[in-house]
Amino acid sequence: MVLILGVDEAGRGPVIGSLFIAGVYLEDSEESKLKEIKVRDSKLILKKKRFEIYEDIKRVAKHVLIKVEPNEIDSFLERDDLNLNWLEAHKTAEIINKVNPSKVYIDSPSPNKKAYSDYIRKLLKNKEVELIVDHKAESKYPVVAAASIVAKVNRDREVESLEKRYGNIGPGYTSNPITQKFVKENWDKHPELFRKSWITWKNHKDAKEQKKLDEF
Numbered sequence: 001m002v003l004i005l006g007v008d009e010a011g012r013g014p015v016i017g018s019l020f021i022a023g024v025y026l027e028d029s030e031e032s033k034l035k036e037i038k039v040r041d042s043k044l045i046l047k048k049k050r051f052e053i054y055e056d057i058k059r060v061a062k063h064v065l066i067k068v069e070p071n072e073i074d075s076f077l078e079r080d081d082l083n084l085n086w087l088e089a090h091k092t093a094e095i096i097n098k099v100n101p102s103k104v105y106i107d108s109p110s111p112n113k114k115a116y117s118d119y120i121r122k123l124l125k126n127k128e129v130e131l132i133v134d135h136k137a138e139s140k141y142p143v144v145a146a147a148s149i150v151a152k153v154n155r156d157r158e159v160e161s162l163e164k165r166y167g168n169i170g171p172g173y174t175s176n177p178i179t180q181k182f183v184k185e186n187w188d189k190h191p192e193l194f195r196k197s198w199i200t201w202k203n204h205k206d207a208k209e210q211k212k213l214d215e216f
Contacts, residue, residue, distance in 0.1 A: 001028070003102050005104045007144065008144050010022075015173070015179070015183060019073060020068075022064070023099060034057070034143060034146050037053055037056040037060065039145040039149060040139070041139050057150060063150050064095045066091045070194060070195045089116060097123075104131050106133045108135055113134065159171065162193065183204065
């Protein structure tokens, strides 16, 4: 029996809310069960169906979920030698160390798959674990597709919870007009909500500071 683990994320780019990194794991002999419940890239599945498949995933496999809140993202990115890819690598390594699988399939956020794989391996307790780091891994490996669904469903749930508390925030991405409007009107009202290392938030802060200077 070989324990396999798939890792993927959701919420990497939004200016609002958390980043979720999920690991789904099971014995390789059981992987066919993921195919039976028709896991695939979460972005290709309607929201209602994602929630249904998420329940199926919990029935046939186990999972680990890490939630990285805005303040932690900002603190990590304050360092000049770190970036969002390395943050994701650190959290991926946490999941691997917790599960201790024989083989891991990882969706690489970096164009340099080898460098990303080497960085993760340095963070592992078990240096012998097999790492398969690939682009668009969620479309190639069922266990990564399952992880993408787990991460995405939990990101969806957070957005729903934030909307109940703060109103219509949109999806949290600044390409969305609703989110743009919300950030413009609320960037300084809810510090816990925003990723302050994002240029979108910084632009509003800089504009206000400039306005104050102009008043002298």
